Amino acid sequence: MWAFAQHAAGRDPGGGGVSTPPLIDPPPGEAAGETLDYRLDQQIGFLLRRAHQYACEVFQSKIGDRNLTPQQFSVLVTLLEQRELAQTKLGAVVAMDPATVLGVVQRLAQRGLVAVRTDPADGRRRLVQLTHDGHELARELVAVGPDISSETLHGLSAAERRDLLRLLDRLGQKG
Numbered sequence: 001m002w003a004f005a006q007h008a009a010g011r012d013p014g015g016g017g018v019s020t021p022p023l024i025d026p027p028p029g030e031a032a033g034e035t036l037d038y039r040l041d042q043q044i045g046f047l048l049r050r051a052h053q054y055a056c057e058v059f060q061s062k063i064g065d066r067n068l069t070p071q072q073f074s075v076l077v078t079l080l081e082q083r084e085l086a087q088t089k090l091g092a093v094v095a096m097d098p099a100t101v102l103g104v105v106q107r108l109a110q111r112g113l114v115a116v117r118t119d120p121a122d123g124r125r126r127l128v129q130l131t132h133d134g135h136e137l138a139r140e141l142v143a144v145g146p147d148i149s150s151e152t153l154h155g156l157s158a159a160e161r162r163d164l165l166r167l168l169d170r171l172g173q174k175g
Contacts, residue, residue: 058152062144066137071096071104073141076113076130080138084129086119095172113137 040046059070068076074094079085085093091101105128108114113134119125130138153161 055148055152059148062148062151063141066141068141069104071100072108075101075104075108075128076134076138077141077145079114079128079130080135080142084127087116087126087128090128108134 056070059073063073071094074096075090078090078093082090082093087101087105088098090105091098094101096104105114105116105126109116112131114128115131117127117129119127153164156164
């Protein structure tokens with residue numbers, strides 16, 4: 001009984017370090033849940049996350065079994081266009097922080113899709129470029145890219161697509 005009372009009070013009687021806070025019961029006569037002026041389904045972050053989730057589903061269905069993330073896709077396609085970039089510049093171009101781009105580049109290098117070398121002019125800089133296999137894969141991805149965008153934006157008129165892309169670009173530029 002003591003263990004149950006301790007658990008109900010939010011304490012962990014077993015000493016395992018996991019504690020569950022007590023539940024809040026509604027006062028007598030009131031329904032559970034509150035009416036809020038705030039609606040999650042009307043918030044930009046929630047809507048962007050939901051749209052991103054859908055875009056990722058479309059992305060995965062279109063690239064098939066290539067075992068790539070959208071971030072890896074971005075790096076490969078950017079390197080196809082730019083040939084070779086400093087890792088920091090690559091991160092800026094694909095909108096990734098330094099730690100994220102480092103991890104993406106490392107995973108692509110482990111798969112033999114990119115090569116990394118030290119810049120001979122500046123030993124602190126890492127230069128990233130596609131390998132032969134990475135180049136071939138990036139060319140395949142470029143061919144699939146328009147289908148990914150088209151399916152993701154399916155159901156929007158041409159004007160709505162332009163407006164959405166323009167507004168998202170503006171938001172991505174931080175206002």
